[in-house]
Amino acid sequence: MGQDPMGRLGRLVEGLEIIERLWTGEPVSYSGRHFNLKDVRISMPPLQRHLALFSETRKTLGKPPAYEAYRQWEQDKALPAGETFASDFEALARDRFLLGDPARVREEIARYRDTLGVTAIIVRVQWPGMAQAQVLRTIRLLGEQVFPHFQ
Secondary structure, three states, X not given: OOOOHHHHHHHHHHHHHHHHHHOOOOOEEEEOOOOEEEEEOOOOOXXXXXXXXXXXXXXXXXXXXXXXXXXXXXXXXXXXXXXXXXXXXXXXXXXXXXXXXXXXXXXHHHHHHHHHOOOOOOOOOOOOOOOHHHHHHHHHHHHHHHHHHHO
């Protein structure tokens, strides 16, 4: 679509800011690096105003192939100012991903539910370089040991 892939994080951050402001139902004017809006509003604000979270298990990630692939693709250049892939993976993933065994993932989901009011999550279980067996194991763990605790 003719967009520089290095700008995708900036577009995402601006887009999320715009979405959150639009959810108020009030007219939004915004002038940023990627988007410019003047008095835009949505016709029907959502009842629930929570952003989605992505979930993984630590064992599925292991030494995260996605992390290494992103480093090779120079995606660190798209991180927010002051953040680099020089940080260890744990620090980079904190508050971005739900990582760990099923008990840990349940605790984190409950924390987001209790502190942010999250009522739904979007789960991404496949990352670049992951074996299909790992993906299927993650789906099984989520379905059998994580999600039943939130129904």
